[in-house]
Amino acid sequence: MIGLRTKAAVAVLAATLGAGAAAWAADGEAAHIERQHWTFSGMLGHFNAAQLQRGFRVYTEICSRCHSVKRLSFRNLVQPGGPAFPEAGVRSLAADNYKVDAEPNDQGKVLKRPAVLADHIPGPYRNDQEARASQPGGALPPDLSLITKARSIESHAPFYMVPLSMLRDILSGYQEGGADYVYAYLTGFKEPSKDVKVPDGMNYNEVFPAPHFTAMPNPFAGGNDAVKYDDGTPQTVDNYARDVTAFLAWSGDPALAERKRLGLLVVVYLLITAILLYFAKRRVWSKMH
Amino acid sequence: MASHESTFRPASRAGKWLDERLPLPRLMHGQFVDFPTPRNINYLWTTGGLLTFFLGVQIATGIVLAMHYIPSAGDAFSSVEAIRRDVNYGWLLRNIHMVGASFFFLAAYIHIGRGLYYGSYKAPREVLWILGVVLFLLMMATAFMGYSLPWGQMSFWAVTVITNLFSSVDAVVPGLGTRIVQWLWGGFSVSGTTLTRFYALHYLLPFAIAGVVGLHIWALHVVGQNNPTGLDIKQPSDSVPMAPYAIMKDIFALSVFVLLFAWFVFYLPDYLGHSDNYIEANPLSTPPHIVPEWYFLPYYAILRAIPDKLLGVIAMFSSILLLVFIPWLDTSRVRSAKYRPIYKWFFWFFIISVVALGYLGSKPPEPPYVGWARFFTAYYFLHLLVILPIVGVIEKSRPLPRSITEAVLGKEPAAQGASAGGGK
Numbered sequence: 001m002i003g004l005r006t007k008a009a010v011a012v013l014a015a016t017l018g019a020g021a022a023a024w025a026a027d028g029e030a031a032h033i034e035r036q037h038w039t040f041s042g043m044l045g046h047f048n049a050a051q052l053q054r055g056f057r058v059y060t061e062i063c064s065r066c067h068s069v070k071r072l073s074f075r076n077l078v079q080p081g082g083p084a085f086p087e088a089g090v091r092s093l094a095a096d097n098y099k100v101d102a103e104p105n106d107q108g109k110v111l112k113r114p115a116v117l118a119d120h121i122p123g124p125y126r127n128d129q130e131a132r133a134s135q136p137g138g139a140l141p142p143d144l145s146l147i148t149k150a151r152s153i154e155s156h157a158p159f160y161m162v163p164l165s166m167l168r169d170i171l172s173g174y175q176e177g178g179a180d181y182v183y184a185y186l187t188g189f190k191e192p193s194k195d196v197k198v199p200d201g202m203n204y205n206e207v208f209p210a211p212h213f214t215a216m217p218n219p220f221a222g223g224n225d226a227v228k229y230d231d232g233t234p235q236t237v238d239n240y241a242r243d244v245t246a247f248l249a250w251s252g253d254p255a256l257a258e259r260k261r262l263g264l265l266v267v268v269y270l271l272i273t274a275i276l277l278y279f280a281k282r283r284v285w286s287k288m289h
Numbered sequence: 290m291a292s293h294e295s296t297f298r299p300a301s302r303a304g305k306w307l308d309e310r311l312p313l314p315r316l317m318h319g320q321f322v323d324f325p326t327p328r329n330i331n332y333l334w335t336t337g338g339l340l341t342f343f344l345g346v347q348i349a350t351g352i353v354l355a356m357h358y359i360p361s362a363g364d365a366f367s368s369v370e371a372i373r374r375d376v377n378y379g380w381l382l383r384n385i386h387m388v389g390a391s392f393f394f395l396a397a398y399i400h401i402g403r404g405l406y407y408g409s410y411k412a413p414r415e416v417l418w419i420l421g422v423v424l425f426l427l428m429m430a431t432a433f434m435g436y437s438l439p440w441g442q443m444s445f446w447a448v449t450v451i452t453n454l455f456s457s458v459d460a461v462v463p464g465l466g467t468r469i470v471q472w473l474w475g476g477f478s479v480s481g482t483t484l485t486r487f488y489a490l491h492y493l494l495p496f497a498i499a500g501v502v503g504l505h506i507w508a509l510h511v512v513g514q515n516n517p518t519g520l521d522i523k524q525p526s527d528s529v530p531m532a533p534y535a536i537m538k539d540i541f542a543l544s545v546f547v548l549l550f551a552w553f554v555f556y557l558p559d560y561l562g563h564s565d566n567y568i569e570a571n572p573l574s575t576p577p578h579i580v581p582e583w584y585f586l587p588y589y590a591i592l593r594a595i596p597d598k599l600l601g602v603i604a605m606f607s608s609i610l611l612l613v614f615i616p617w618l619d620t621s622r623v624r625s626a627k628y629r630p631i632y633k634w635f636f637w638f639f640i641i642s643v644v645a646l647g648y649l650g651s652k653p654p655e656p657p658y659v660g661w662a663r664f665f666t667a668y669y670f671l672h673l674l675v676i677l678p679i680v681g682v683i684e685k686s687r688p689l690p691r692s693i694t695e696a697v698l699g700k701e702p703a704a705q706g707a708s709a710g711g712g713k
Contacts, residue, residue, distance in 0.1 A: 043556060071370050142568075146370075149559065150567035159648060173556035178564060209577075252567070255373070255380040262381070263555025270551055274544040281541040284533050288328060 031207050033153045033184045036242070040249060041176050043264060046257040047250050052083035054229055055247025058240045061227050062219050063144065066135070068123020071145035072251050075117040081257035082250050091117060098122050137201035139215035148178035148245065149252040151185075179249045181207070186241035189218035296323045320510050325528035326535040327516035329697050333407075334514065334535075335542035336400040342543060343393040344502060348495050350386040358438065360488035362481030365440035366569040384558040390432050391561045392550050394584035397425060405615075406636055408624030409515040415616040417508040422612045424501050429585070429609075431494040434487040436582055441566030446579045448487070449479050454592075457599040478572065518696045519624025520689065527693035578653055586650030587643050591669065593654045594662035604666065611673050618673060620681030628687040632680050639672045 039048045056077070059069065074094040078087045098115035100122055105111060115122065123143070125131040132138050157165045168174075188207040198204050202213040220226055220237040229235050233243075250256070297318040299305040308315055357376050359368040372379035401421070404410055410418035433451065437444045452473050458466030475482035513522060522528045529535070553560060561583055565576050581589050588605050595601035611618075626633045642665040649665070652658040690696040 071367075071374065076374075146567045150564050152564040162648065170552075170557060170560065173552075175557060175559055253373075259380060259384075259555055259558075263551065266551050266555060267548065270544060270548040274541070274548055277537075277541040277544050281537045284537045288529065288534070 031188075032156070033180055033207055035153075035174075035176070035180050036183055038176050038179055038246065038249070040179075040246070040256055042173055043260065045260050047082060047246065049082070049084045050231055050233075051243050051246045052250050053085065054231065054233060054239075055243035055245070055250075056083055056085075057229075058227050058244040059144075059247055062240075063244065064124060066124060066131070066141035066216075067144045068121070068125070069145045069248075069251050070120055070123055070143050072121050072254075073117070074115060074119055074121060076251075076254055078117070079254065082254055083247070087117075094119065135215065137215045141216070144248055144251070146252045148182050148249045150178065151181040152177040153181055176249075178252070179245050182248060183241050183245045185214075186219065186245065187238065189221075293319070293323065293325050295319050320506075321536075322530065322532040324510065324531040325522060326514055326531050327522055327527060327693055328529045328534075329518060329693050330514060330516045330535070332538070332542055333399065333403040334516075335539045336396050336403065337509075338539040339396040339543060339546050340393065340400060341502065342547075343389055343396060344495070344498060347386060347389050347393060348499070350382050350389065351492070351495065353382055354386055355492060358488075360438065360485045362440065362484055362570070365438060365484060369439045381554070384554045388550065388553045388558060388561065390435060391582070391584065392546070392553070393428065394432070396546070397428060398584070401425070401612075402640060404515075405639075406626045407515055407517060408519050408619070408621070408626065410616045411519075411619065411624050412616070413512045414508075414515065417505065417512060418616055419613055420501055420505045420508055422609070424498060424505060425612075426609065427494055427498045427501065431491060431498065432582065432584070434491040434494070437484060437487045438491065439566055440484060440570045442568045442570055442574070442576050443563045443566040443579070445479060445570035445572065446576055447581050448483065450579055451581075452479065452483075454598075454602045454605075457602045460599045515624065516693060517625060517627060518690060518693055519628070520693050520696070523692055524694065580651055583647065583651075586648075587646035588650075590646040590650035590662045591666045593650070594659065594666040604670075608669060611670075615673065615677070618677045620678050621684065621686070622681075623686040623689065628689055629680075629684055630687060631684045635672060635676050635680060638668065642668045642672070 038045070039051070040046060059067075074090050077083050077085045077090045094115040094117060096114070098119070098121070099112040100115045100119050102111045102113040123131075125134065128140055132140050135141065155162070155165060184207040185205060188205045189203060190206050192198060192204040192212070196204065196212075198213060202215060203217050204212055205214045205216075206212055208214045220240055224237055225235045226237075227235065227240055229239075233239055253259075295315060295318065297308075297315045299308045299314070304314065307313075354372065357368065357372050357379065359365060369383070372383050374380075376382070404418065404421065433447075437448045452470055455469045455473065456466040458469060460466075471477060473483070474480065475486060520527075563580065580586070588608060591608050592601045592605040595604050621629060621632065623629055626636050645665045646662065646669070649658050649662040654662075692701065695701050
């Protein structure tokens, strides 16, 4: 009898919680975004140099037509923990493909010079006004240096689940919401349902906040084989999105690998210290109890 | 200072020489080595040490960050990025300072909650408590101005929203509120001028905090520490010398708290922040939801719970200023809630209300959140203004132990201080 009552109570509770969760999910604005597996997540996270190199290729061949990564310098592309391109290659990339303003000459004229490792990577436009003017809808293509830091996934957890989901994210060190969003966005260009009228100059993206219209067209509209990979990785839209997201995650946080490596040392050191201090404290207080 | 016999004996001739001229080591020894601390204080009493530690950490990292930061509307955001990317261990300094602010508040909230539960504001600790409220207000001002410095979208719009609150004074004296806001901004909108003055104050206020911390500790050492029983120290066996007992406990607690802190600094640096703050401030684009840092959310919820702007502002400020009057609002003659069967329940509901307000403050001001925010706001004020005075009068407290020693050992000491070996 008690068993039956308990079961009934559990069933009622589960139904209530379930209904609550459904109601809360419905009033969220953005679509549900899946968490992806990234090499740079968790305590031992680090970037995969080969993936960042592929991602840089996707960026330069597709994204860089409209978007800059102005907070990166060419030298960053050489640094360990990042794409770690060979220095000579980056030097010639900078010198051959990019021109930057030189210091004014003795006549006061500003001439152009080839870029060097110390220069920031120049974007496609001279300023925001030129960027807007070059877009069909006049929208500003944002700089992508910090894009994975500047985006996140909205939590749709009902209030009674918030402590639990917070605990899960804290224990797992979850900081990849921005990368998850960018990946979902890049692969989120889908055909809208029949009754959705997409305005001119806009595009439908299922993860973009409602009404899901974004100025950016599908960057991978060319489908698979749009970018050539030479390391044997399959040339798929999914890989392009994944690799360029990893590259952008690195460009937003170039010190990530060093941070996590040092963090491990610090946490282990503090853990051992805390244990030793615990026993020292017990010893000191043992006379008192 | 609380009187106790000094055990300070200068070891060297130089020490003796100084002791006869400036007995600073004797003062320190008296206050931090053989100062009598109640033998029964629990780990909640380690939060004061944590707070002092975090003040030091914030000042130390802040001074180095100030060497690299540029307080101008055009360069602030980029200079923070340069710190993260190009300054040696700049990312670490910045993470420590940014996460440190949150942990400073976490420790402060535990510290305040402990004071409320154990009645640490009651006579003779009223001045000590009021100094604590002053510290809390100074911390809030410092943190608010510090949050403006990265000059991201949330920085900019938080400053806009909060400074604009003063324009509600227009409802009382037309024009005055607007003038105050323009005076704060240094112009007709939030701009680089506002940023520069906030930066100057953000550098100044921590030293004011350090000064008031000095007074807070002074007041504490005059009246002595409260403890879970709320009883005074009456006999030598009730107390232990601060070193090594309390100090050892403080250091252990610090190591655990710093472990948690390090976890956030290295693995979750952005967890407590808002992703919009990685977008450079743009006066022409308002974020869909403007939210303050987590430690301001309860007050933000109170502000938005009230439909009238001026009344909302008054409610928000008075929710903090009311704390000053708690020593007189609480009419109970018993300090610790441990012996207050009715108050205990109200206390925990008060804590739940503040946490709930924090959650509601992070949500958009629409149903059902606003309704709940009103409910918990009502309880917040009801608790302080009505429940606290009435419960103190009608409540019958549980029997108190005769002394701290009895609370710990279950019996009074047979001979004076024999079992403890502590005291003076």
